[in-house]
Amino acid sequence: MPVDRDPADSPAVTALRGAGARAHALAAPALVGLLGGQDVALERERLRRRRVVRLLLAVVAAEAWVVSRQLTGRPVLPALPTIDPLVAVPVLFFVALLGVLVLTQVGTSRSPHVVYRPDQVDVRLDDVIGIDPVVEDVRRSLDLFHAHRQFAAEMGGTPRRGLLFEGPPGTGKTLTAKAMAAEAGVPFLFVSATSFQSMYYGATAKKIRAYFRALRRTARAEGGAIGFIEEIDAIAMARGGLLASATGTSRGAVVARAISEGTGGVVNELLVQLQSFDEPTGADRVANAALGVLNRFLPSHRRVPLRRPPRVPVLLIAATNRADHLDPALLRPGRFDRRLTFDPPDAAGRRALVDHFLARRAHDATLDDPRARDRVAAATNGWTPVMVEHLLDEALVAALRRGARAMSAADVESARLTELVGLGQPVGYTLAEQRLIATHEAGHAAVAWLVAPNRTLEVLTIVKRGRALGLLAHDDCEEVWTRSRTDLRALVEIAMGGWVAEELFFGETTTGPASDLAAATRTAAEMVGAAGMAGTLVSFAATGQDLVPAVLADPQAREQLETVLQDARTAVRRLLAEHRHLVEALRDALLDRHELVGREITDVLRAAEDAHGDLRVPHLR
The missing domain is CATH 3.40.50.300 (P-loop containing nucleotide triphosphate hydrolases)
Structure with a gap:
């Protein structure tokens, strides 16, 4: 059945x-x-x-x-009718003209x-x-x-x-x-x-x-x-x-x-x-129109329901x-x-992205080590999936330039450096300029080493990249979502490091620290005008205006902002005066090698501390 x-x-x-x-x-x-x-x-x-x-x-x-x-x-098939060409040509012309007009109207909508x-x-x-x-x-x-x-x-x-x-x-x-x-x-x-x-x-x-x-x-x-x-x-x-x-x-x-x-x-x-x-x-509209006409002749209890x-x-x-x-x-x-x-994905998400993208790209054994992949994920904090994928593509390009068919961990680091600070541009500095820039960047790195043990020193260079004659690239050791007053104050002091180093070693400053002072001002304005970390609890962020202009426009807030910056300058001046040997060690290393990456920076600093006999709390790096 x-x-x-x-x-x-x-x-x-x-x-x-x-x-x-x-x-x-x-x-x-x-x-x-x-x-x-x-x-x-x-x-x-x-x-x-x-x-x-x-x-x-x-x-x-x-x-x-x-x-x-x-x-x-x-x-x-029925036979086609015969048409006089003298009649067909004008008719086809006007049909074509009408078709162009209709298609133009239809095309715009x-x-x-x-x-x-x-x-x-x-x-x-x-x-x-x-x-x-x-x-x-x-x-x-x-x-x-x-x-x-x-x-x-x-x-x-x-x-x-x-x-x-x-x-x-x-x-x-x-x-x-x-x-x-x-x-x-x-x-x-x-x-x-x-x-x-x-x-x-x-x-x-x-x-x-x-x-x-x-x-x-x-x-x-x-x-x-x-x-x-x-x-x-x-x-x-x-x-x-x-x-x-x-x-x-x-x-x-x-x-x-x-x-x-x-x-x-x-x-x-x-x-x-x-x-x-x-x-x-369209069929429902036609049917409902017909039913509507029909329902006019029917009593209410006999009417046909519409679709x-x-x-x-x-x-x-x-x-x-x-x-x-x-x-x-x-x-x-x-x-x-x-x-x-x-x-943007967190650290676990970035690690999953690294595994996903590397599965489709040629790479050598150095990138099969889980620790190497963890380092790539940690070094791309704040990056989007497209940026991580682009990083690995650039690493493949770096591998091709050196004649290889598979990327290595060194290629990934080279590509990340280029993405982070841009391509290096050879510039013929004078000896005085080279020494000044090296001292300036060494001041940043020394302050970061001393006041922010929870930050990683990534790149220290005096090679011109973009508009920067030199720079220090640093980031958090771990992924963080909030910052304390100590963290923000450390960022202000790191920004002041180059300015103070120029003042200590040369007796005057140049135009180089202008961008550093702007960064220090923005961070200090956040402390004063948004986070309630400098005396006032009034939030200028609640006004909907840009934070820095709002803080500078208020006399009391401006005075508090100036106090934060002056205190940071005083603290950095005292710190670098006590640890001149760190600045000098980094300066000499930069003059010799022009660029230090990752552990090269910390190795120079640790060697200088050992030679000077510094007794300090071990760093978290």
Whole structure:
């Protein structure tokens, strides 16, 4: 006896589920167990079967036509009528002219998106490394997308329709959106927000409508669709900003009104479209119009119910680097239901990135050592995934320059040095300038060694890189998220080290410390005006102004800022006067080698301390 089977158990549906099954199984087992279904996969199978049936009906109709024409002895295709060329040429000319005009109008309002099919996207969520909390939330959003109909019908919830990805450039926003489309197994409609903009008034709003129309049409035809708008802030800036910048003249008012109408109209159109996913189709409109006419003649209790718009499985993703500039109406639930922040990865995330990228790049045995990979992850504090990948690519370039086919740990360090401080530029310093610059940079390094044992001295150089004639690159030994008063004071003192070293060894200072004093002023302003570390508890950051100008504009705060800087100068002067031998040792090493990296700096300092007989607490480095 035949047994009726659920269509969801067919091999085709099982295959269609494959794209999203892994995310569905890994992300939220409780949600999967509760909802249990794959609405998108079932809808795609239903649409596939409908297309097959339509194709068969078309083939049968064509075959019936051919057979009937042959049985009656008539030609399969009717003969074309004869047309006088003198009539055809003018007609074709005007048809072509009309076609150009129509295509020009259509082209200005056509959606500028590009469609990617799931098999065209070569990334998956497993390739998104270093931002595990974001990936986990993305998987949950995919679960809701897959089971949107059950979530709404059985649980009464509203499926997520919009996700906003915000964060610095290179943190994986676009990559994650592509991976979501591939995992979901549905078409991916990519568009850049700037491509919506047009020189014709009103054309931008038309393009936005066309994009959302294409998104709904694709979702109905394919069982689901994911849209992605890159840099959405190009068309979704806060509507009050431009109008507020206009002032009193009549011409300014007209310009402001035009700008406001254009910008406000675009944002308003975007707001409307974000809530219009379930618009009725053309067939529904025709049917409802006919039913409406019929219902006029029927009593209220006999009227035929109108068709309701189908729930379209659409997920819209937007990415921006400036979420704080977006119109607030965009960010409420119902438009963008979820905001995901993409931050640079932490140490564990960077280590995972290093492992992921090295697995695809040629490297020698020095980079197979876990400690070497840990050092790369620790040395890239604050770097984004794109920056880490670029670092390893530059290391491969360095390997090619020395004639090797695989990068080494030394190549990675060389590439990191170039990324950190730039390419070295040979400059013919005079002997006096060379000695002055070496003394200046040695003063920075000596102060950092003495007052900040929790910092790593990375590069000390008198080779010109960028605009810097010399520099000290230093960073935290471990990843930190907050700083104490001692930490900030140490940063001020390190910035003062070069200025004080010039004063001690040469009796006067030069223009070299100008950037150091600016850095010391900014750090001291944070202590005085934002962190409450210098006497006052008033936060100038609460005013919304830039911190340094706000602090300098207040007489009392300016006096406190001056006190912090003077105290730091006095402390550094006393410190370097007691440890001149450290400055001299580093200066001589720089004059000899021009550049010291990592342990080369600390080796010089430790040798100078041993020779001088310093008895100090051992450093944490």
